[in-house]
Amino acid sequence: MATLSEQYFELSKQFIPGGVNSPVRAFGQVGGTPIFMARAEGALLYDVDGNRYIDYIGSWGPMILGHAYDPVLDAIRAALPHSTSFGAPTVREYQLAELVCSMVPGVERVRMVNSGTEACMSAIRVARGATGRTKVIKFAGNYHGHGDSFLIKAGSGATTLGIPTSPGIPPAVAADTLIARYNDLADVERLFAAHGPDIAALIVEPVAGNMGCIPPLPGFLEGLRGLCTRHGAVLIFDEVMTGFRLAPGGAAELYGITPDLVTLGKILGAGLPVGAYGGRADLMAHVAPEGPVYQAGTLSGNPLAMAAGLALLKTLKESHEIYTSLARKTEHLHTQLAAVLQPTGWPYRINRVGSMISVHFTDTEVLDYDTAQQQDVPRFNRLFHHCLSKGVYLPPSAYESWFVSDAHTETHLELTVEAFRSFVDTELAYA
Numbered sequence: 001m002a003t004l005s006e007q008y009f010e011l012s013k014q015f016i017p018g019g020v021n022s023p024v025r026a027f028g029q030v031g032g033t034p035i036f037m038a039r040a041e042g043a044l045l046y047d048v049d050g051n052r053y054i055d056y057i058g059s060w061g062p063m064i065l066g067h068a069y070d071p072v073l074d075a076i077r078a079a080l081p082h083s084t085s086f087g088a089p090t091v092r093e094y095q096l097a098e099l100v101c102s103m104v105p106g107v108e109r110v111r112m113v114n115s116g117t118e119a120c121m122s123a124i125r126v127a128r129g130a131t132g133r134t135k136v137i138k139f140a141g142n143y144h145g146h147g148d149s150f151l152i153k154a155g156s157g158a159t160t161l162g163i164p165t166s167p168g169i170p171p172a173v174a175a176d177t178l179i180a181r182y183n184d185l186a187d188v189e190r191l192f193a194a195h196g197p198d199i200a201a202l203i204v205e206p207v208a209g210n211m212g213c214i215p216p217l218p219g220f221l222e223g224l225r226g227l228c229t230r231h232g233a234v235l236i237f238d239e240v241m242t243g244f245r246l247a248p249g250g251a252a253e254l255y256g257i258t259p260d261l262v263t264l265g266k267i268l269g270a271g272l273p274v275g276a277y278g279g280r281a282d283l284m285a286h287v288a289p290e291g292p293v294y295q296a297g298t299l300s301g302n303p304l305a306m307a308a309g310l311a312l313l314k315t316l317k318e319s320h321e322i323y324t325s326l327a328r329k330t331e332h333l334h335t336q337l338a339a340v341l342q343p344t345g346w347p348y349r350i351n352r353v354g355s356m357i358s359v360h361f362t363d364t365e366v367l368d369y370d371t372a373q374q375q376d377v378p379r380f381n382r383l384f385h386h387c388l389s390k391g392v393y394l395p396p397s398a399y400e401s402w403f404v405s406d407a408h409t410e411t412h413l414e415l416t417v418e419a420f421r422s423f424v425d426t427e428l429a430y431a
């Protein structure tokens with residue numbers, strides 16, 4: 001008898017490409033049928049078949065304080081009767097912008113958009129418009145949304161000119177994206193030496209989260225700051241994932257490095273569709289209508305989304321203890337998982353920054369895309385399905401960071417460790 005998730009997936013595939021509205025949801029990387037969710041509360045997800053899961057994706061980041069967080073729901077309820085959109089300025093837009101400027105280092109002006117993708121596309125346009133240059137440096141394995149300039153990975157070497165990862169990207173666009181190796185300053189220097197006067201911007205995930213969690217090596221972000229300043233390129237921190245997660249001011253605050261532009265999303269909208277880009281006032285002055293760089297949006301600054309973001313960010317700004325507690329919890333999870341994995345003799349690496357964590361089954365340090373690719377993906381896929389069967393919902397890909405939220409309790413963490421323990425037992429039984 002097919003589960004309801006299986007039945008809904010079959011129906012969805014008849015009307016939606018691949019049955020999902022964002023590819024990783026389809027479980028393509030881990031195999032099996034995606035689970036259709038019915039509701040969520042705190043750290044728990046409930047599916048349409050009545051199963052319950054401890055959630056480690058948190059809607060891919062926004063749910064830092066857990067699902068259905070009361071102040072967010074109350075704020076949306078309060079805004080709802082006044083209409084869902086005006087297409088005209090509203091008070092909450094400047095209030096959220098002011099809050100963002102007060103929290104994120106280097107952000108003097110900010111423009112709201114509807115997704116992280118839009119934020120990154122727009123930030124690059126501003127950098128190009130302001131510098132009059134065309135090329136952009138990105139790192140292999142960093143994800144900045146699905147804009148044409150970003151869906152480029154390294155060719156045969158990690159340092160060649162861009163080759164599109166997806167059909168549909170004109171070669172001329174791809175040629176303007178230069179690919180560097182994450183955590184490798186010499187590689188970036190080489191690109192600046194070869195293309196310096198043409199490089200408008202360098203965009204980086206200051207803590208990478210899209211090839212598992214990979215922290216920047218000491219000196220890496222400082223080095224990028226120095227190179228961009230020296231070559232007159234705009235340094236863009238893509239903090240769509242790390243913004244408001246690693247500290248109220250994101251990775252820029254955590255590592256004490258101020259970029260020229262920052263892109264934001266996820267937590268900013270508390271689960272409603274919001275992104276933003278912001279930074280130095282002189283750079284943001286290029287954005288229309290103040291300047292000539294065009295960027296617009298029918299639903300940008302949506303009143304429900306602004307209300308939700310305001311409620312969440314206010315809480316985060318006022319309580320540094322949340323970050324201490326999140327880091328402590330995630331460290332505890334790390335220690336416990338390591339205690340389960342250590343005796344197996346399996347190669348593994350656990351990377352962690354704040355409430356971002358991931359387990360890679362590999363014996364090399366995971367520092368960049370190449371080393372992330374050396375992991376034992378089939379073992380991760382078995383882990384994923386085992387955990388799912390035990391009520392623990394990990395990201396359905398070996399290349400994603402897991403997120404711990406304020407709503408995860410000690411019991412949730414213990415149950416997660418227990419799921420790992422029984423996974424190990426099962427693997428060893430079949431070894």
Ligand code: PLP
Nearest residue numbers: 115116117143144145240241265
């Ligand atoms: N930048 C980073 C670092 C991300 O992790 C993501 C999404 O996961 C994006 C940009 C794109 O954001 P969105 O999915 O909201 O378009």
